[in-house]
Each structure stands twice: as structure tokens, then as C-alpha cells.
Amino acid sequence: MKKVLLIFGTRPEAIKMCPLVNELKGRKGFETTVCVTGQHKEMLEQVLTVFDVKPDYNLAIMTKNQTLEGVTAKILNLLGEVLDEVKPDVILVHGDTTTSFVAALAGFYRQIPIGHVEAGLRTHDIYSPFPEEFNRQAVGLVAKYHFAPTEESAENLIAEGKNKDNIYVTGNTVVDAIKITISKEHSHEAIEWAKDSRLILLTAHRRESIGEPMRHMFRAIKRVIEEHPDCKVVYPIHMNPVVRQIAAEEFAGVDRIRLIEPLDVVDFHHFMDQSYLILTDSGGIQEEACSIGKPVLVMRDKTERSEGVKSGSLKLVGTDEERIYHEMKELLENPEEYQRMHHAKNPYGDGFASKYIADILEANL
Template identity: 40%
Template structure:
């Protein structure tokens, strides 16, 4: 039996690691879960939802707000767990500090690393620091699991040996489709918070747009511009409703709320600003919304599973495959461009249907099985 240590600490990591955890466990493997504490406020609900309680947890002190302090704390904490568990393989996902430091700590202890969602690149400075995190993990990992052909090509161009690259799709599609099937079987009235349920009931005939914004590069003036564009759309389209789960950062919330405080009363009635949503609630909204406006990489992927058009409030994306497939458009944070593209989706049925991709470029719901096949086969031959 192989011992795996799944190292994760943020909401997207937990969601995308859960299908792998379940698949390896079903094969009788020993999978230990390390929660690094990066997203402490939302993590436990997700672990409970996926029946994946952590075996180890790091209590981050965060005495200083900088990335150097976070990296140092994570390195010491993850190293202690690796020393205790003595895993055969460490699993890291994506491009967070937890993933990068988990890979680095494993390398220091000579433990092979499997990188889930490898090879994503913008080729630019942003997103910061994620772009550099994933590049560095690409130099440390042994198994690379890119979700798409483009991501695999990125790794090959960087000199990663072909035999270490396994294109498998993205486990976020596995997770999203599983959640949607659970809701279809058991109903989903309780997935959404009561205030959001009430809001949607009162605007049942309206077209719903989901808005999210959390990227560090969009904090401050850019997120105010996004909010301004949403306000203009509400004024221009009386049949439009917007649900916007707000980032927990107080200054980010204040920037958004300051813009909407000047919005006319009729438009404000069709706007629902809410706290961050739990994962099933987010999937419920994605499955019913007309389109989404977001800077989130995960939502770009999840939306594609439900044929939902995406307007990306960034100037570049490491998930270019959805743009190339016609399911997403990069609109940046310029209000004029956001309003123009959103209005096209609201006014032009042909333009809307053209952005409803029928097959997600990110996967078919069987990515975790492919990853487990590679890992268990590789370990069984040693």
C-alpha cells in the first residue's frame, strides 16, 4: 500500500483534490490529508462536504502579512508533517503558496511530487504570485498532470521529460458534475443561503448573472471599474439580476459597496451582494445563470461544465482553451468593454448560443481516475 500526503490549503485545492482522494481511497491506498490553513474560514465546510477530514493541520500565525512570512511558516509546518508521515508521494494542486511550498518541502526531503493541474501559463507577470509558483513547481515535480494539450505543450517547451507528462483533464469538472448529480438526485433548495433564495424567488423571470472578483491584481481601482460596469448593466437591462458573492477582504468589500451606494434604487433591488458561497451553492448558481463575469480560473472551468458563457475580467488567462473554444471572452476591467460584451450576450441570441460550448475543453469528469491509474501503476512497478 502506498502512502500519499495530499497537501492543500485553499478552497480551489480542496475541491480539485477531493476526486483524487476518493479515487485513491477506493483503491485501498493510504491518503493522508494535510490542511495548511491558507483559507481557514471556508475550508472545514468543504472538507466536511467531501467527507475528507484533515489528518494534519497547520495553525498559521501570520504575524506579518507578506508572502515571505507565509512561505516560511508553511515550509516549517509542511516539513514537520512530511517528516512524521514519511509519505511515498506528495500530491499538490495548482499554483498556491501551499502547492509551491509543499513541492519544495518534499523536494528537500527527497519525496516525489505529483502536480495536479500542471502546465498552466500566461507567460506574463500576472497572476502574481501564482504564475511563478506554478513555474517553480514544474521544476520540482516528478509527475505532471496537465489538464489540456496546451498545458502539456507548455511543460514540454520548458524541458519537462515527455514520460513525466500525463494529460488527464481537470478534476474540477469531476467535482462539479458530481455535485450537480447529487443535487439532481436529492434536490438543492438548501444549497443557497436563505437571502439568496429569497432574492431569486422575487426575480424569477429575470436573467441571472453571477459575478465574482478576487484576484489580487484587481483589488482597488480595477474592482471598482468592474462594479461600475455591473451598475451600468443593471440600468440598461431591466430584466437583469446579479448575484455577487463578495471577497471576505474588508477593503475589497468597501471598494465594491462604495460604487453601488450611488446606484439608483430600482437597480439596487436587482443586485444581491452576499457573503462567499459554499461550493454546492456556487454550482447551483452556475447551473442556472445566463452567464458569469469573473476573474476566477476555477469558475472559468466550472462554467464550461454547464455550457455557461464567461466574461473574464482579466487581460490574460492561463485557461486560454475556453477562449479558443469560443466559450469565454477576455474583457479586462474596462467598463465600456464589459458592458459591450455583456449586452451582446443579453441582446443577441445568436451571440449567446455561440458561446455555449457543448463540451468542456477542461475534461469529461474522469480526470481523477486517470491520475490514480498513472500513480498506482507507477508505484506498483517499483
């Protein structure tokens, strides 16, 4: 019986790790333990409930106005006790969060093998996105098993000198999650509000977007909506009070732009499924949208999901107001361009990434 410890702490991590948790728990050869750090609180708990995952440990580190330094120190101090009790044969972390970086570091200090789920994503700019690019590169330094979602991610790792024998292309576990969360029976009041219009789903929260870049995003969107009466925007707004203030100021008086509270993963995936177009500065949404054929305008200067750009599902538009305005208009007014993005091939796997990862661990542990 091999002991596997999965450590995660944010909503996006949970969406992508819970299918793997359940895959491992369904196999007799593993003793599977889940530790959440609570880097997110309510948003994390929503996802755990949807996937029926009950953590064995919850470090509950989230506090008001928490800093990166505080999060890092708390997790590192508390994880030691967990590792002493569980004594895992491998620690699995996901992606690029502070939780992932610190969990990998804690495992490294104990010389416990690290498995990195969603390994190899790169912008090659340590400050973009911040601090995610550092986090994922740092995890890659200590990981033994690199579970890359695409061939391009694997090539990034090989270029950095990682051992080819330890790199496995598995697809992305977010495709596994979407297979579970989307159903025909779902309904939501805000989807009903937009049902006679083309629904544009907006997310914007990234640290480097806050301030003037975010104002530019919102002004472009407002201009487009004012010119297209057949469109409505739903914005599940982040909890950050600065983001909320900017949105309230820029979208004031526009009745076809609706701000709603953050959605649980089931609701959010259905909003994506019902949308005509998605605008985001997020990372994981880029993969999720590719999986259901929705065109995405990525409001960032760089993306680590370049496969989606190459496939044609994503378009990188930065944070310039005029660029966002014109790219939105193009997709709303040019059916050929819209259909080209809508029918682009999904580069992120077949929905069995969790199975492939579990198979690899069975063969190697």
C-alpha cells in the same frame, strides 16, 4: 502499500483535490494522508465537509492580515514535522497557490517525488496572475509527475523541456467535483430572489484587480443592469475588506445587484448552474463554467485557461469599463452570440480525472 500525501490549503484547491482524495482512499494499494495548511479557514472547511474529507493534519496557519512571506515561512517550517511522520512515497499538490509552491519545495528538500495536479497552465507573465504564475512554474521545476488537464497544458510543459514520459493529460478534477455537487433538489433564497430574471453571477477578488480596475468592472456592470430591467446580479463577495468597501461604494442604491456572503461549494455550483451569464476574475470558475455550458466574461488581461477562450466558452475582456459594458450588452442583446458561447465544447475533460491520476500512480509508484 504506497504512501500518498496530499497537501492543499485553499478553497479552490480543496474543490479540485477532494475528489482525488476520495478516489485514492477507495483503492487498497494506497495509504492516503491529507494535510491541509489552513491558508483559507472557513471556506476550506466548508469544502471538506461537502466531500466528507477529514484531514489527518491541519497546520492552521491563517492569521489576520497575513502576508505572502508569513504564509510561506509558516508552511515551510511546519511541513517538516509532517513529512518526518508520514514519510510519503509521493506528495500531491494542486495548481498555483502558495501552499502548493511551499509544499513542493518542502518535498524537494527531502527528495520526495512531487505530483502536480493541474500542471502546465501558463500566462508566461510572472506577475500575472500574481503570485500564481510564479507558483505553478516553480512547482513544475521540481515535479516528477505532471498531471496536465489539457493537451495545451501538456504542450506548455514540453516547450519548457519537461520529460514527455512524465506528462499525463488527465482532464481537470473540477469536472469530477461538479458531477458530485450539482443536483435538481437544491434551493437557495438568493436564487429564488432572481428566478424571474436573467441571473448574472459575479465574482471579483484577484489581488491585481483591487483598486481602479475593480471600480471599472463594477461601474460597467452597474450601467448594464440599469439598462436591462430583466437582469439581476448576485455577487458572493470576498472577505477582503477593501473589496467589500469598493463594492459597497460602486453598487450603492442598485436594488437589482445583491451582495451576499461567500457560498459553500454546493451553493456556488448551483448558482453557476442557474445563471445566465458569469463575470469573473477567478481562475477555476472559468473551467467550472465551461463544464456546465455557461458563457463567461473573464475580467482579466490574461488567462492561463486559453483552451476555454479557443473553444468559445470564455471571452477575455480585461478591466476596461467600456469593453466590459459592451461585451455584457452583446451577450444580453444578441441571442446568436449567446448561443454560440452556450453550446461551445468543454475542453476540460470527461469527469474521470481523479481515476486517471490514481491509475497512473498505481502503475508508476
